[in-house]
Amino acid sequence: MTFVGYLVDAVSLGALYALIAVSVGLVFGVLRQINLAQGEVMAFGAYSLWIMRALPSWLAILLCFGICVAGSLVLQVLVFRPLRGASALTTLIVTFGVSYGLEALWLVVFGPEGKPVSMLIKLNDTVVGGAIALRWITIVDIGTAAVLLIGLYVLLFRSSLGLRMRAVAEDFSIARIVGVRIDRVVTVAFVLCGASAAVVAVLETVQTPLVTTTLGLSLIVVALVGVVLGGLDHLARATAGGFIVGFVNSLLGSILPEQQLVFVTSLTFLFVVVVLVVRPAGLLAPRGAGAERV
Amino acid sequence: MRASLSGGGEEGARSSTALLDVADLRVTYGRSVAVGGVSLVVHEGEVVGLIGPNGAGKSSTLLAIMGAVRRSGGDVRLSGKRLSPSRPEEVARLGVALVPEGRHLFASMTVRENLELGRLARGDRSPRFDDREVGQLFPVTEEFRNQRAGLLSGGQQQQVAIARALLADPDLLLLDEPSLGLAPAAVTAVFSALEHIRQLGVAILLVEQRAEMTLEFCSRSYVMVGGRIRFEADRSTPIESVIVAYFGATSTAASEHER
Amino acid sequence: MAGGARGVLPEPARARLRLAAEALGPLALIAIVALVGAQLSTADKTDAINVLVITAIVVGLYVFIGNSGVISFGQISFVAIGAFAAAIWTTPVGTRDATMPDLFGFLASPRLTNLESLLVAAGLGAVMSLVVGLALMRLSGLSAGIATFAVLEITYNVLANWEKIGPGPTVIANVPATTGIPQAAIGCAIAIAAAFGYQRTRSCRLLRASRADALAARGIGVSIFRHRLIAFVLSGAICGFAGALYVHELGSVSVTELYLALTFSTLSMLVVGGSQSLWGATMGGTLLGVLYSFLSNAVSGTTVFGLSFTLPNGLNTIIFAVLFVGALMLAPRGLTRNREFLAVALGERAPHPRGPVAIALAGGDGESPGDVETGSSGGEAASRSVKFTPGQPSP
Numbered sequence: 001m002t003f004v005g006y007l008v009d010a011v012s013l014g015a016l017y018a019l020i021a022v023s024v025g026l027v028f029g030v031l032r033q034i035n036l037a038q039g040e041v042m043a044f045g046a047y048s049l050w051i052m053r054a055l056p057s058w059l060a061i062l063l064c065f066g067i068c069v070a071g072s073l074v075l076q077v078l079v080f081r082p083l084r085g086a087s088a089l090t091t092l093i094v095t096f097g098v099s100y101g102l103e104a105l106w107l108v109v110f111g112p113e114g115k116p117v118s119m120l121i122k123l124n125d126t127v128v129g130g131a132i133a134l135r136w137i138t139i140v141d142i143g144t145a146a147v148l149l150i151g152l153y154v155l156l157f158r159s160s161l162g163l164r165m166r167a168v169a170e171d172f173s174i175a176r177i178v179g180v181r182i183d184r185v186v187t188v189a190f191v192l193c194g195a196s197a198a199v200v201a202v203l204e205t206v207q208t209p210l211v212t213t214t215l216g217l218s219l220i221v222v223a224l225v226g227v228v229l230g231g232l233d234h235l236a237r238a239t240a241g242g243f244i245v246g247f248v249n250s251l252l253g254s255i256l257p258e259q260q261l262v263f264v265t266s267l268t269f270l271f272v273v274v275v276l277v278v279r280p281a282g283l284l285a286p287r288g289a290g291a292e293r294v
Numbered sequence: 295m296r297a298s299l300s301g302g303g304e305e306g307a308r309s310s311t312a313l314l315d316v317a318d319l320r321v322t323y324g325r326s327v328a329v330g331g332v333s334l335v336v337h338e339g340e341v342v343g344l345i346g347p348n349g350a351g352k353s354s355t356l357l358a359i360m361g362a363v364r365r366s367g368g369d370v371r372l373s374g375k376r377l378s379p380s381r382p383e384e385v386a387r388l389g390v391a392l393v394p395e396g397r398h399l400f401a402s403m404t405v406r407e408n409l410e411l412g413r414l415a416r417g418d419r420s421p422r423f424d425d426r427e428v429g430q431l432f433p434v435t436e437e438f439r440n441q442r443a444g445l446l447s448g449g450q451q452q453q454v455a456i457a458r459a460l461l462a463d464p465d466l467l468l469l470d471e472p473s474l475g476l477a478p479a480a481v482t483a484v485f486s487a488l489e490h491i492r493q494l495g496v497a498i499l500l501v502e503q504r505a506e507m508t509l510e511f512c513s514r515s516y517v518m519v520g521g522r523i524r525f526e527a528d529r530s531t532p533i534e535s536v537i538v539a540y541f542g543a544t545s546t547a548a549s550e551h552e553r
Numbered sequence: 554m555a556g557g558a559r560g561v562l563p564e565p566a567r568a569r570l571r572l573a574a575e576a577l578g579p580l581a582l583i584a585i586v587a588l589v590g591a592q593l594s595t596a597d598k599t600d601a602i603n604v605l606v607i608t609a610i611v612v613g614l615y616v617f618i619g620n621s622g623v624i625s626f627g628q629i630s631f632v633a634i635g636a637f638a639a640a641i642w643t644t645p646v647g648t649r650d651a652t653m654p655d656l657f658g659f660l661a662s663p664r665l666t667n668l669e670s671l672l673v674a675a676g677l678g679a680v681m682s683l684v685v686g687l688a689l690m691r692l693s694g695l696s697a698g699i700a701t702f703a704v705l706e707i708t709y710n711v712l713a714n715w716e717k718i719g720p721g722p723t724v725i726a727n728v729p730a731t732t733g734i735p736q737a738a739i740g741c742a743i744a745i746a747a748a749f750g751y752q753r754t755r756s757c758r759l760l761r762a763s764r765a766d767a768l769a770a771r772g773i774g775v776s777i778f779r780h781r782l783i784a785f786v787l788s789g790a791i792c793g794f795a796g797a798l799y800v801h802e803l804g805s806v807s808v809t810e811l812y813l814a815l816t817f818s819t820l821s822m823l824v825v826g827g828s829q830s831l832w833g834a835t836m837g838g839t840l841l842g843v844l845y846s847f848l849s850n851a852v853s854g855t856t857v858f859g860l861s862f863t864l865p866n867g868l869n870t871i872i873f874a875v876l877f878v879g880a881l882m883l884a885p886r887g888l889t890r891n892r893e894f895l896a897v898a899l900g901e902r903a904p905h906p907r908g909p910v911a912i913a914l915a916g917g918d919g920e921s922p923g924d925v926e927t928g929s930s931g932g933e934a935a936s937r938s939v940k941f942t943p944g945q946p947s948p
Contacts, residue, residue: 034695082882088695089624093820094881100817101874107867160410167400167411174398177362179386179415179462221706228699262714269703269710276700277688 005133006254012138014247015145019200020223021242022152023193025235028227029169030189032088033080036095038193039220040102041071045201046211047106050115057119065198072194076186099217106213114210123206137206144199149239152192156235161188169235222249225272231282240284312371313338313497314359314390314466319368321354328354330521331368334499336466341488341498343508343515347540351521352501353395356468359499360392361385372466386415391464395471395501397455401444405435405454408443412458421463423494431490432457449480456487466497473504485511505536567900571893576749578894579835580742583608586839587738598734599802600846605737606798607845608838609744610815611822613791615834616748617784618823620757622764623693626816627685627701630708631789633811634681635674635796637712640725640806643670648727655716667731671740671797678793679786686785690778693767705816712808723807730804740798744791748831751787756780814870818845821877827887832894837887841876848872 020038027035045068052060079098083091123137156162167175168185176182200219205211223242230241245268252264275283314336321329329351336342344352357363359370361382370377378384386392391412399408413425429436432453438446443454452472459467469488473481488511492498502508509515509527517525517539525539562570583605590601614628641649641656642665649661665673689700713722732740751757760780763770770777800806818841826837847855848869855862880887892901 079878079882089698090881092695092698093624094878097817097821097874097877097881100813101871101878104867104870104874108865108871112866163403163407163410164414166403170400170402171398173362173382174394174400175411176382177360177386177392177394178411178458179383180411181383224699225703232695263710265710266707269706272703273688273700273707276692276696276703280692280696 010247010250012141013250014243015142017223017246018239018243019145019196021227022239023196024227025238026189028232033091037075037098039216040099041068041197042201043216044071045198046205049117068198069191069194072190076190103213114212117205117209120206229283231285237284315371317369320366321358322366327521336497336499339495339497341492341512343512344501345505345508346518350518353470356470389465391459391462392468393455393459397451399443404440406439408458412461415462428457449476468499470501506533571899574895575893579745583741590734602737602802603846604842605741607842609741609795610819611834611838612744612748613788614823617788619829620760620784621781624698625701627704628792629816630705631678631792632796635678635793636800636806637719638677639670639674639797640728640800643729644727653720657717674797675790675794679790682786682789686782690781709812724805726805728804732798732801756783821873825880827889827891829891830893833887833889
């Protein structure tokens with residue numbers, strides 16, 4: 001495989017992480033809450049695909065959407081609504097606990113062995129063989145992410161619902177005073193998160209057809225890194241941050257030798273620490289943007 | 295003297311034609327009392343002032359009417375209907391619009407988007423005016439339609455903020471210090487706009503520090519000091535007595551604080 | 554009882570009694586665990602030792618998190634560093650040559666005694682936390698949470714892969730198992746004594762004041778950075794020390810034991826006990842430590858009152874997650890309501906400035922006074938609406 005091939009793969013993984021990052025950014029924008037549990041909604045979706053492995057693919061995918069949206073809404077009612085008004089940090093800590101507990105729940109229910117999902121396996125075939133080795137799933141990844149992100153942009157900036165969501169994100173209190181029913185806006189945000197989780201669950205299981213208990217937390221932690229690097233407070237930057245982290249990770253994974261590869265995690269997190277200390281509003285944010293400091 | 299005056303206000307509160315009826319409203323932040331039992335009335339189409347020195351609890355009163363800060367006691371009714379103490383979005387949809395102090399536009403949005411959000415609370419009601427009238431009343435909203443609201447000057451933002459509130463077609467407009475930080479010309483513009491709004495039949499509860507201007511503009515004014523209403527004035531009330539109330543009450547507030 | 558103490562004794566005497574209870578309550582609890590543990594069979598004795606060591610870690614977490622009100626997911630890093638240092642330097646040189654051939658020279662040759670290794674682990678914990686703290690102690694709230702999590706990830710990643718400083722992903726074996734009940738109990742008591750001594754200092758009082766109101770503390774010229782750093786370094790030292798106790802308990806260690814699971818369970822213990830008091834940390838550590846040991850055993854099969862059963866693996870974590878999330882959401886002040894031992898009975902009125910109720914862990918963010926009143930549900934607008942209410946009276 002050539003460098004171009006690696007690049008295309010990196011764009012594909014970046015696109016996947018951008019989708020996760022945009023969900024985290026959306027909830028943070030609207031509610032100032034950190035949604036680490038998003039990862040477990042994706043894991044839940046992926047396991048549901050294994051449960052429904054006997055069903056036709058289109059039906060399983062459809063049901064997976066319903067399941068992820070329902071899961072997302074249940075979390076909103078049980079976890080996020082009671083935490084409204086709490087600090088973002090509290091939500092980070094609580095949803096970390098929720099994620100950790102759900103991961104253990106998958107272990108109890110599904111066991112430690114990975115569950116094979118062979119759905120849409122043909123998407124892993126190559127479109128163009130040889131040097132570039134382009135697979136169908138890569139095209140699907142990039143295409144889906146592009147369509148969804150554009151769709152989200154249109155929703156946010158070209159619809160009345162999006163206007164209301166942006167109003168809540170910009171100023172929660174004033175939005176309520178002009179008559180925005182925040183509960184509906186929040187519900188929409190979590191429906192979108194659920195749908196995005198389903199997309200990621202499907203794409204991820206097609207590429208890596210083995211669902212394991214750590215799927216959710218490992219994906220969400222990397223996405224959160226991207227969101228922080230890009231800038232939590234700004235949806236487009238957060239999404240771009242998610243994309244960059246996925247892209248760089250994939251590219252380094254392809255070109256670095258194994259011995260150095262293991263320390264990529266350390267370098268990534270070291271980078272996170274440096275950014276938090278030096279540019280707390282995010283790497284992509286304009287200079288001088290504020291953050292919590294003493 | 296205080297008792298008899300505010301007692302008179304409460305008598306008025308019992309009358310059936312009141313649009314807004316606030317009874318014994320209380321707001322506390324932690325241990326400090328911001329509003330300590332305020333009762334006031336605004337009738338349909340009436341323009342009422344709420345004046346008092348800095349920290350008197352005027353803004354808190356407006357926010358509590360709106361349900362945007364938690365009330366620790368009291369009752370707020372609009373045309374006899376109790377207003378939710380914690381859901382400002384529902385209060386807005388019942389026909390109360392608030393222009394908060396400091397204007398608070400959605401700074402990253404365009405003027406047009408800000409105004410569109412203003413229309414939200416209107417629901418399906420057909421408004422008492424044409425939206426174009428609002429544009430004529432506030433030419434800024436037409437001129438800078440596609441400009442980001444945060445980039446406008448203070449006076450322009452105030453006009454957009456009032457226009458946004460007006461587009462909700464409210465029965466009652468709550469205004470918090472609309473003249474604060476504005477140049478004299480901008481203040482004149484705001485007050486002439488308010489005069490038009492009054493003529494549309496919208497009732498106004500106007501919070502101001504500029505006592506003289508407010509007394510003249512409003513048909514009645516409440517003088518609020520130290521979280522309580524001390525005084526009810528009208529156009530014939532000499533400004534001196536209001537000033538005395540300000541200062542007298544400051545010392546009263548100080549003595550209450552020691553208690 | 555409260556009325557009695559209040560009626561009989563004058564306030565200065567009660568204050569002295571409160572102070573004595575603050576130190577002796579946690580120590581007595583440790584003594585009880587040690588004494589009960591000493592009566593148990595060899596197999597169960599391990600559990601008692603484990604409870605004591607885990608409590609020392611929780612006390613270490615408390616010294617920083619409880620006093621500063623800033624979350625850290627990174628303290629287990631210092632436990633891991635202490636554990637690795639103590640393990641490597643106490644294993645026989647021959648074992649080191651055989652299992653860890655790539656070690657740096659300074660790690661490969663000298664052999665320390667048990668006591669030396671405990672001191673070195675504490676010192677290393679302090680040094681590492683000083684390095685980390687100098688970089689991170691200006692961060693608060695969310696940034697601090699994410700940055701300390703990054704520290705945990707980096708430590709884990711390096712320890713798990715760098716074979717010049719340790720065994721990498723494999724196990725260090727043949728570590729002298731010197732942590733019996735006496736060493737665990739004395740070690741835990743030392744951690745508690747250090748935490749108690751520290752919270753008597755002016756630096757700690759200023760830090761606790763800053764937790765309640767960061768803005769006001771800064772206004773009177775308190776260097777939050779410096780006082781946080783002191784707490785962080787002491788916490789790092791205790792954690793490193795506890796890591797050494799840990800590794801001498803089992804005689805072997807791998808880095809996966811000193812990662813997310815331990816971070817999560819010790820944080821749960823701190824939160825459930827009450828994160829802002831030493832008594833809360835000790836209670837949480839011992840009570841939940843017992844539960845933790847019991848559940849860990851039950852997962853691999855255990856017998857209670859002649860009844861043998863095996864819990865599914867993962868159920869232990871689920872139970873801890875439920876306790877953790879439940880405590881944070883429903884009772885953020887924990888079992889002890891953030892009070893020291895017997896403090897209320899001995900006439901303490903309200904010594905702790907009330908932190909944000911829903912946010913036991915996350916104080917010190919400089920939240921506006923309105924946040925204090927925001928309970929859980931209902932008044933969700935209040936916390937944010939306060940920012941445009943300059944009209945409140947300034948007392």
